[in-house]
Amino acid sequence: MNKTLDRYSTQVTEEELAAHLASAQVPALVMLTAHVTGDTSVLRDEWRPNLKTLPLSGLDAGTEAAARARCFELLVPFLPTQHEWPAVPNEALRRQLATWLMGSENEDAQAMAAVAFTPNNVDPRRPDWTLDSVAPDSALNAVVIGAGFSGLLAGLRLKQAGVPFKIIEKSQDVGGTWWENTYPDCRTDVRSHIYTYSFVQHDWETHYGRQDKIHGYLHQFAADNGLLEHVVFGTEVTASRWDAETGIWTLDTKTAQGVGGTIASRIVVSAVGQLNRPSIPSLPGLDTFKGPVVHSAQWDHGIDFANKRVVVVGTGASALQFAPAVAKVAEQVTIFQRSAPWLRPTPVLRQEIEAGERWLLLNLNQYRAYYRFSIFLPRLIGNLPAATVDPDFPPTEVSVSAANEALRQELTAYLLDQAGDDEKLAQAIIPDYPPAAKRIICDDGTWVTTLKRDNVRLVSQGVNRIDETGVWVDGEHIEADVILLGTGFKASDFLLPMSVTGIDGKDLHKTWGIDASAYLGVTLPGFPNFFCMYGPNTNTVIHGNLVFFLECQANYMIDAVKTLASGGHRSMALREDVFAEYDKEITTESAKRTWGWSKTHSWYMNAEGRSTIMWPLPAREYFERTSCVRTEDYILS
Ligand code: NAP
Secondary structure: OOOEOOOOOOOOOHHHHHHHHHHOOHHHHHHHHHHHHOOHHHOOHHHOOOOOOOOOOOOOHHHHHHHHHHHHHHHHHHHHHHHHOOOOOOHHHHHHHHHHHHOOOOHHHHHHHHHHOOOOOOOOOOOOOOHHHHOOOOOOOEEEEOOOHHHHHHHHHHHHOOOOEEEEOOOOOOOOHHHHOOOOOOEOOOOHHHOOOOOOOEOOOEOOOEHHHHHHHHHHHHHHOOOHHHEEOOEEEEEEEEEOOOOEEEEEEEEOOOOEEEEEEOEEEEOOOOOOOEOOOOOOOHHHOOOOEEEHHHOOOOOOOEOOEEEEEOOOOOHHHHHHHHHOOEOEEEEEOOOOOOEEEOOOOOOEOOHHHHHHHHHOOOHHHHHHHHHHHHHHHOOHHHHEOOOOOOOOOOOOOHHHHHHHHHHHHHHHHHHOOOHHHHHHHOOOOOOOOOOOEEEOOHHHHHHOOOOEEEEOOOOOEEEOOEEEEOOEEEEOOEEEEOOOEOOOOOOOOOEEEOHHHOEHHHHHOOOOOOEOOOEOOOOOOEEEOOOOOOEOOOOOOHHHHHHHHHHHHHHHHHHHHHOOOOOEEEOHHHHHHHHHHHHHHHHOEHHHHOOOOOOOOOOOOOOOOEOOOOHHHHHHHOOOOOHHHEEEO
């Protein structure tokens, strides 16, 4: 059974380390050795990893063996003191490690090395205050809407600060998107060890967590931290109204049985997610189809696909997971691809973590922390230049800069290799838009293998229309028993269908129109004491980590609550001028990025071609700007 990594229960012996040494990833082992022994001579140029293969070194077997042997030799004398090893590397060493890992002096990497290293049992962003200590007579309380990845984290921070709170959750369990999406082979495409709260590590079985395991992790997190008793399940918040007289939000709620109610709260944290309102395409005749029409997020597990003719609409991240699984059992699968996805080679996408490596992650003190560091830091720094438009390049719908072109060539080579001799297939699977204009999907070869199956047909265009028995495309009728929609979500419709009414009756969605925006994705002018988790412009393309960004938002939210409590304030509202300046900056920066520049359509853009989804600046900017609330940005009363 999986267990949360809360302690090192065993003392690793020389024999045990020797037995598991071949499973150790060299980058993590080298950094661990430098940390524990203080001997930084192991940070050799010839042992430096390839950034593209991390956590693997990408080195040849002989070089790896030499690195492992030297680390073993240096580590053995320190094994008896394993439990006393320094918990964190000092700043000088952190910088040295970051430089070695990244292969150059990267200022952002050095600055972010501290947050990239998370020792076991330490929660560095736990609030260092409690409501009792800063405002014992405070009447502050909070309601969190949603018990997914972000809502549970917000709940934990409120609990740690001793702020009374409830979490209102429309489903019957925690987990949000990881509770709702149960289609076959549903899993994350972010490595498990960084798709985890930084301070609650886990004994993952696979490199990329499966849906049921991620849901289990979140449920365990909620149980371990006493959050479940704060959750009101099966209840939806339909409206939130601010009363300036009392400084209180009133939330209208509705149960699944339609029973209404209200809750009063000083603070509201919206943690409703972005990818939870299925986008059902308005395909002519869809409602006339006689068979089941199933969206990926509303999977019907009652359907037996054996001997079925299946139509799949869409080739995004969801379809690339469920369509291969369905193709293994269905009679015929016809996949409608409006635009081809870029694929990132990810050989271990569906693989289990090898037993020796899992043993090291569990037992060798600091190995897990450096394993994570070796994945997290490069991911956080990412490759924003490859997603940045160079006006002198000049940018086209092929590529937008030299770095983007280099990425395009690399990803094209992978697709060509996958297609092999099949030129028609190669033509069909190479995207006609620049990489990073929409999500690059992780692939272990499964997708093109699926497209090559005898029972699979790829149609490189959208569906024309649908009738009772199938779909039409260019005058051809394709018979179908089931239609599967991998057509994504209404990601730009933030916070819908809930209505939110702020100062002077200001309606949030009327104010936004289709251009949702929030300061750092969290606060809004005219909506005091209202905080968003995973709000507008808080996603990352190739330069960040979603869970880390959630941790930044939770940190900002709880610091705002401290500002309210310690100052004895009733409310805090973002200043209009601060918001306007921020909004202008984000709009300007988004336009410089591939996803803001390209005309291809994706959930990164709203109906008017503006990106309200992506964070367009380096991750370090997000971390620093959310590290504490600047009180001068707010009107406190
Ligand atoms: P998506 O990326 O928005 O893909 C939707 C697909 O449906 C696209 O191929 C789109 O074509 C197509 N489509 C939409 N409307 C259509 C229409 N009217 N006719 C024909 N095709 C249509 O949605 P998703 O695959 O559900 O993924 C959404 C996001 O969820 C991902 O980007 C990711 O962030 C998350 N997700 C993650 C994972 C994971 O971690 N592994 C798995 C699933 C989802 P166009 O591209 O031409 O618009």
